[in-house]
Amino acid sequence: MERQAWQEKVHEIIYEADTPAGKLFDLALIASIIISVIAIMLDSIPSINASHGDLLYKVEWAFTVTFTIEYILRIISIKRSRSYIFSFLGIIDLLSILPTYLGLFVTGQGHYLAIVRLFRVLRIFRILKLAQYLKEASILISALHASKRKIFVFFCTVIVLVTILGSIMYIVESSSNPVFKSIPHSIYWAIVTITTVGYGDMAPITGLGRFIAAIVMLLGYAIIAVPSGIITSELTQAVKNQFNNTTSCPSCAHHSHENDAIHCKVCGEKL
Incomplete structure (x- = not known):
């Protein structure tokens, strides 16, 4: 119409x-x-x-x-x-x-x-019309979109990892440390530790528990590099598709088009 x-x-x-x-x-x-x-x-x-x-x-x-x-x-x-x-x-x-x-x-x-x-x-x-900022923002969004599957797999892997580590810590600490009163509580500790946040509200007191905690902390630093590497790789590819046209499509309102675009790349409407 x-x-x-x-x-x-x-x-x-x-x-x-x-x-x-x-x-x-x-x-x-x-x-x-x-x-x-x-x-x-x-x-x-x-x-x-x-x-x-x-x-x-x-x-x-x-x-x-x-x-x-x-x-x-x-x-x-x-x-x-x-x-x-x-x-x-x-x-x-x-x-x-x-x-x-x-x-x-x-x-x-x-x-x-x-x-x-x-x-x-x-x-x-x-x-x-801050073209340089718009261009960089578009590149970043493109890279995030391209890496969403890899990040999802990485996120699922982390979820599995903290669940297993939390359960192990519960088995090791629960008998002597009332702070680890359930597996969900222990998983919370694993999430806080592996993300290097370290609130300090939960801490192991046994020797084996502290050893596991040290491994989890070191593992957390290693994990940080994974999403960074994924996004950096996609950013390298996204640089090849730079655009800074601010014309808005009259049909779908999309406004990130190449400078020489005649039709909208989303719906095909003439710009």
Whole structure:
């Protein structure tokens, strides 16, 4: 279905960073995001909340309504709305407004989760046409995407490893050390140790337990190099596919295209 003239105009303003109106809109949007995040942080301070809580509550709702309208306009101004809705930025846009609405039905501090809208300032790389940063960000994302299977296998291997090590530590320590009171608790210790965090809330007291702990610590340092090597390898390959075009597809809103691209590489729409 063909878009109406007003939809094309809205798309140009909201999605395009090359036009004066589009750039002004995006800069205003980023300023609004930063101000709203500052309001959320101030509201979490008890003294400020006690004296200006009502004002900050109204400010938060004003920004939430504004971002909601913007979210709806983003959906209706492109042909393939699903492409935007399920994209990274589309999900972030939705998550940035949901906490405030959920606060109407759920009591507690959940509305502070709206601070995730700070992720939306990532648009600044496209808005200000910082080509070198946009290019590097695109390369990094491409490398992470290409290495996702290897990282998944590595993650599963680590899960199996900490489960086995935690179980062994439980067998060794549980009889004389009340801290290792179950296998899940021991697995927690193995995770903390193998990731080199070392909170110190759980520690072995037997000689064999300390020996195993030393092995786990050394193993943790060795494991750190694995994901680094995977991503570095993919980064080397991703450098060959650099792009810095900020033109947004009118159909799916994808905007990472090669400079000489005529059609969208995702949906095939003419740019």
